[in-house]
Amino acid sequence: MTANALRLPPEQAAHLLGHYRAGVAAKRRRLVLGMVVLAIAVVLAGIGGEVDIPKFLANSHRLPAYVWNLAPPLSWANLGNDIAEWFWNFDGWLLLLGDTLLIAYLGTLLGVGGAFVLCFAASANLERRPWIRFVARRLLEFCRTVPELVFALLFVMAFGLGALPGFLALAIHTMGALGKLFAEVVENIDMKPVEGTIAAGAGRLVSIRFAVLPQVLSNFASYALLRFEINVRSAAVMGFVGAGGIGSDLMVAIRKFYYTDVSAMLIMIIATVMVIDLLTEQLRHRLIGLGDRT
Incomplete structure (x- = not known):
């Protein structure tokens, strides 16, 4: 009985489904437009900030190397002295x-x-x-x-x-x-x-x-x-x-x-x-x- 009560005429169901699909399509268009605007803004910001992607990629190894150099040489055999030297x-x-x-x-x-x-x-x-x-x-x-x-x-x-x-x-x-x-x-x-x-x-x-x-x-x-x-x-x-x-x-x-x-x-x-x-x-x-x- 509930299923029969909620069933809509085909014409009305098709009309509502069309509105739903139109709303979903409009939302997707707004999302795509927003992503395009964001991408353009990122590109313009990169140009304004003089971002050099090839230079960044060529020197990207330096940050991990710097972080690696921050670690002091520690050994289990001489751990106490190593820590004392680290925090001298x-x-x-x-x-x-x-x-x-x-x-x-x-x-x-x-x-x-x-x-x-x-x-x-x-x-x-x-x-x-x-x-x-x-x-x-x-x-x-x-x-x-x-x-x-x-x-x-x-x-x-x-x-x-x-x-x-x-x-x-x-x-x-x-x-x-x-x-x-x-x-x-x-x-x-x-x-x-x-x-x-x-x-x-x-x-x-x-x-x-x-x-x-x-x-x-x-x-x-x-x-x-x-x-x-x-x-x-x-x-x-x-x-x-x-x-x-x-x-x-x-x-x-x-x-x-x-x-x-x-x-x-x-x-x-x-x-x-x-x-x-x-x-x-x-x-x-x-x-x-x-x-x-x-």
């Missing part, structure tokens, strides 16, 4: 790695503070004056649009080599990136508690303290921890332009082809980032209520 400057690199972590920590701390202050001025539901929102949002856009390395180069020229340029560069970029995220979190809050505090006679700061912050603090902390992970990686690169940390020694080793030193420092950086990722992941899970489920 472990204490010095560890101090530089500590500087990198401090740069990332202080840059994140200052950037989070600036983002926290500006996000309320950039939120449309809390700030009713358009010109203040405009200024706050453009400032945050400027801070996150300019790469950290560009800021670091500018600060190296202004303050000289050291950790200060890297710390300031990370702080400014962190403020711009987190300011946008914080503002979006604030714009998604429930406004009823805010309206209630205002109706009770509370001012702007009191309303933010008791009606806004309880709704957004967990998200703020989660984004800040995630940004700290990113800044640890970025701080390791700051040394490439003289902005302190282990990146300075890493850049020297790369330029002078000290292969084993490069691999030793990379292993230390990777291990540090992995540990920080694991720790901050656990903290984020606890903040958003997933700690008891994992």
Whole structure:
């Protein structure tokens, strides 16, 4: 009975089947057109970037050779001494790695503070004056649009080599990136508690303290921890332009082809980032209520 009820007249079935086939054909044409446009864009990008395919193929063996040279000569019979020779400057690199972590920590701390202050001025539901929102949002856009390395180069020229340029560069970029995220979190809050505090006679700061912050603090902390992970990686690169940390020694080793030193420092950086990722992941899970489920 069900099969008979769902059976359509031949004319109607043919009409619907024709529409279906036309829709499938149109979708396939759009897909093919999109692939053609993508291929043309890739070719134009290659021409603009002066990509030389024959040269790339002729020198493609150099990358595996470089990676192979990063591996130190290790033997089971003398493994301890080989590893000790590989990490011959472990204490010095560890101090530089500590500087990198401090740069990332202080840059994140200052950037989070600036983002926290500006996000309320950039939120449309809390700030009713358009010109203040405009200024706050453009400032945050400027801070996150300019790469950290560009800021670091500018600060190296202004303050000289050291950790200060890297710390300031990370702080400014962190403020711009987190300011946008914080503002979006604030714009998604429930406004009823805010309206209630205002109706009770509370001012702007009191309303933010008791009606806004309880709704957004967990998200703020989660984004800040995630940004700290990113800044640890970025701080390791700051040394490439003289902005302190282990990146300075890493850049020297790369330029002078000290292969084993490069691999030793990379292993230390990777291990540090992995540990920080694991720790901050656990903290984020606890903040958003997933700690008891994992």
